[in-house]
Amino acid sequence: MGKKILLEHINVPGIETYEVFRKMGGYASVEKALKTKTPLEVVEEVKKSGLRGRGGAGFPTGLKWSFIDKKSGNPRQLVCNADESEPGTFKDRYLMEKLPHLLVEGMIVSSFALEAHLSYIYIRGEYMWVFRILEKAIKEAYAAGWLGKNIQGSGYDLDLHVTCGAGAYICGEETALIESLEGKRGNPRIKPPFPAVVGLYGNPTVVNNVETIMDIPWIVNNGGEEFAKFGIGKSTGTKLISASGNIKKPGVYEIELSIPVEEFVMSDEYCGGMQTDRPLKACVPGGSSVPILPANLLFKTAKGETRLMTYESMSDGGFATGSMIGSGGFIVYDDRACIVRNTWNFARFYHHESCGQCSPCREGTGWMEKVLWRIEHGFGNIEDIDLLWDIQRKIEGNTICPLGDAAAWPVAAAIRHFRDEFEFHIRYPEKVKDRKHFEKEPWEQVKHLVKKEDAVLV
Amino acid sequence: MGLAEVTKEEIKFSDKLLARIAVLKAHFPKGKHKSALLTVLHEVQDEHNNWLSVPVMDKVAEVLGILPIEVYEVATFYTMYNQQPVGKYMFEFCRTSCCCLRGAEDLIEYTCNKLGVEEGQVTADGLFSVKTTECLGACGYAPMLQLGDYYHEFLTPEKMDKLIDVCRVGNVEFYSKV
């Protein structure tokens, strides 16, 4: 069994309740931090841990905390990002349902480190029942003296509340989240200024992912150096991976940031191998925004090294032959899946979720969706592939927020690795009329139709 | 009843709802109570047949002390607020990739056929509507749908039949409790 930081007590009956959580050592980090450490010491401990943000970008948390503006004298704020809407990602929900008090505990210690006295958890509106779970946990924490004035006699005050979104992926982007938390449309802000200087209500604000916040109590209890003993190099600690798609055991797994990808997919401890023992075709390892990897680049890097579940190894080869660990949304495709259809599905998602502020994103995502629709449904032209390539390239880097890039990358990667499949759709439209085309006739059986010509060319 | 003719003055929020709104407002600093708007709109929608008419939105503006336009702006941006009447039981199926890998498209087709509606429509008796949404954070438990505050996961046609049956007799968990 791999070592656990977050899910160590997950199977203890009643761990979601205050009493059991407390009995298992819950809230100890609050006592330790508030009574024996200064806020700066907590930040230092987090820096030593090497913890990187678990929301997707992987930015070092301690460093981010040290950027928060203290000069202005404005009140500092911590906001927990529980918007979790990146396709393939369902780990934060699992954490909050099972360990709501660990999030409250993490929010208290993290707020203390930032010297914040008013913090919020922003949760996606669809998780309404989880919203209630958190409300209850917060109420219990107030009642037990972990929140409010003069927490446990330490002299530190903190108010914590949970608030919700209402169905907008873009509100996971930190500045859109802040706008939404102010009761407005979720339009991302232009940066700079960064939230660390001008955030919620114009005050210095840190936005952190649920899992990031939940790692903090362990770091405070055991020390940053202990945390850094997990994992390899700059990938320290553990990470929750939410695995879905054509595998035997979809679900949420805590892995040490060091195990081979092959072990994660094939071992019984994690995904348990392929759903119906069909061949693995591709994988999107870090949520819909990261590049898709074909099977031959998943377990091994282009250099032929074992690919590991670490930030570095997953991105080895850059976008040409690598991907990203991202949010940990690990989607596995077997040979019945159609990459064109999947890419269209993602493009539709990004078009639907674009806030519409910048034209490359607003128009480009819609255009890509249309072109992909026609290729998938057998109405494509051979020029469409280059057209798609062109559109995605013109979105990337030309928008206010990274949603534009997130929409462009999956399209680019699909063309890069599966160009044949696009061509097949265009040249054999009658073969893709049925939505389940590759279920009836897997790609392996038909690929010679487009590959043959390539062979002649070579 | 022509809903369009109802004026703001005729809309009454229950005491329970008003008390809840007061609690939510108090979570934010003085002058920042607009922050409660998204959460308040969910609660208001729950009390008004799961949709937000213009008079209802106007009433929200009044209660929160903000302009009606500020409410409309938000209500039209976020997909969870319904601007039209919806079926009493609205099945919101996830249509995103991971769910499709596990048969979401088949299940949506099955449900539409069974209820005799197309995606986005309400059944003639007003009881059911079928909608599709983007990833709901249940990708590993696919195919799935949201009904009220709850998720129904690992669905099959048989489970879908059962769910429709329990809805018909009004015996389904819908709103989570505070």
Ligand SMILES: Cc1cc2nc3c(=O)[nH]c(=O)nc-3n(C[C@H](O)[C@H](O)[C@H](O)COP(=O)(O)O)c2cc1C
């Ligand atoms: C379009 C978009 C959606 C995002 N969605 C989420 C999300 O749902 N949850 C999350 O934690 N971070 C999300 N992020 C990343 C946040 O902007 C931010 O980087 C993160 O919350 C920082 O927390 P961390 O440093 O703890 O990872 C998203 C970013 C973008 C551009």
Ligand code: SF4
């Ligand atoms: S990139 Fe897209 S989502 Fe982001 S601000 Fe621009 S239009 Fe909005």
Ligand code: FES
């Ligand atoms: S893709 Fe359906 S819940 Fe995520």
